[in-house]
Amino acid sequence: MSAKKTSLKDIAQRAGVSMALVSYVLNGKEKESRVGQEIAGKIKQIAEELHYQPNHLAKSLRSGKTHTIGLIIADISNPFFANIARVVEDEAKRNGYTVIIGSSDENAEKSRDLLNVLINRQVDGFIIVSSEDSAEQVRDLQEKNIPFVLLDRYFPDIQTDFVSTDHYKAAFNAGAHLVKNGYRRIGMIAYDSQLFHMQERIRGYVEALTGNNVPFQKHWLKQIRISTIEQGVKAAIDEMLAMEQPIDSIVFATYSLAISGLKYINELRLNVPTDLAIVSFGQAEAFDLYYCPITYVKQPIGLLGKTAVEFLMKKLKHPQAEPSQILMDAELIIRDSSKTKQLVHT
Amino acid sequence: MSAKKTSLKDIAQRAGVSMALVSYVLNGKEKESRVGQEIAGKIKQIAEELHYQPNHLAKSLRSGKTHTIGLIIADISNPFFANIARVVEDEAKRNGYTVIIGSSDENAEKSRDLLNVLINRQVDGFIIVSSEDSAEQVRDLQEKNIPFVLLDRYFPDIQTDFVSTDHYKAAFNAGAHLVKNGYRRIGMIAYDSQLFHMQERIRGYVEALTGNNVPFQKHWLKQIRISTIEQGVKAAIDEMLAMEQPIDSIVFATYSLAISGLKYINELRLNVPTDLAIVSFGQAEAFDLYYCPITYVKQPIGLLGKTAVEFLMKKLKHPQAEPSQILMDAELIIRDSSKTKQLVHT
Incomplete structure (x- = not known):
């Protein structure tokens, strides 16, 4: 002050x-x-x-406990993270902890700044939604023996506590659902990112096609830079529609991609699902209120947030215990945007 | 740790x-x-x-500067606050400050906890979106000479720095727009709250009617408890439609109220705007993607967030200066949900 x-x-x-x-x-x-x-x-x-x-701080330095958790989320303006933050807060409060939040905006440098700021403010531990290129930061926390749990995104080659959706399986189910409903030229719009959860979503989509006798074509998959979502999505959809055999359906790998995509699809006056069927990751009011409610991958937000806090509490009590790791199933909420193709045409 | x-x-x-x-x-x-x-x-x-x-902390205790701002928002799952948080972060970063966020969930007790946690973590100052019954906390900060700026909501009888939308004017314009477009039985769904910004929105709505020769009827205004939004909104809409002369349009005083309302209106298979015209506060993708794009009060999020940081920086440099206060104009974004009544019926 x-x-x-x-x-x-x-x-x-x-x-x-x-x-x-x-x-x-x-x-x-x-x-x-x-x-x-x-x-x-x-x-x-x-x-x-x-x-x-x-000076409670001086006190906590002696006791080694501040009863505060640092929560680093990747993007506060994405409703998925905002909602999970709320669950983490409620659950932490039940355990007598207060949550301080920082948003890294999917930026590794900002994420490192936040970690340092919060470490210096003596949080007991972290719950982290990792951003691109932040593996080093995770290793750093481990070296410093700072307790943390990774949420939603983890690094397969670093042994940490984590709570995540099974992104591969979720994407597989999304793709397989479109095949089952009669779609045969299924595109995906994803991020151009090395983050494991994104790689898993892409792998799930590809295998859903190849595993269901729909030969995957490389140009059906569009990877967009996160810094230029709007232009990227427009260009991707333009390309998908300009193909000799245009795609008949799109899986959006994230909420932000879907919102940009749906706005552009409206602009083009395309009809969902007749012209293009849609399935998306992420969940939000926008999907419910769209003229044709959007089929989406519902991640278990409540359980993810709750379990992350539970794992962190365990870690604080037993810092040397083996890492707790869990992959949870998402649920595909099926609605009109991916209606059976035959029915659409009658 | x-x-x-x-x-x-x-x-x-x-x-x-x-x-x-x-x-x-x-x-x-x-x-x-x-x-x-x-x-x-x-x-x-x-x-x-x-x-x-x-131990940067010990250092900052000596220098009295941590270059950290505490941002208390009322509800992280409301996109208005999530987006404003992002602006505050960007602007703070440009000034060399890191932002730590806490969400009070519209709860005074939680807000007090967060303030204490962050004060003890030596933030230089606060930007606060106040929750109900938190006037005492604001007076407390003043007594302790802790620099802060109120954002979006302020207390007319406490002299503080604040940055806010002119909620009265925004609501007045929303109501007057409906009158101009031919609506004569205009309802409002608002919160049952003593917070000044909510009172101002209600006052603006009422005066828009009375000032435009539409005699306001008390039962057109429904005030919902924030703890039971969904049931409250349903009951309110049921009552509004069951009147001898049902209302023909609704002003929603917040984003959350609108989302609950639009879902229920869909459930009832009412058509917007033919059965019910809609104008809402708040802004979100859901309003753009609704089958009939929603007319809404666009608050100047970028300017609000930027100015709040600017005022706080000024306060930190000159703690004894007179409070900086500003009311900003919102813009009514007019779309199909409040179309002229005559046109609707042809």
């Missing part, structure tokens, strides 16, 4: 007693040290007058 | 030198204190081996 804080010394001077005595009284130890009631009262009154604020 | 941190003492013991010497070296003051190069190098190497982390 820029305002000068009242110190024990200020109170001691005003009361005409020693700092040790002030410390005893304000830490509730006056009985042990046999301070007179009158002088204890006087010290407390002066502390109040001067708006003295006990 | 629960893992034991390396202290200066640990390094001093390992190096066989005094703690003071270690402190000089690690704070870059070896020249002043004429420490030999060899011993300085040894101390730095040991510090690295032991993963020593300088």
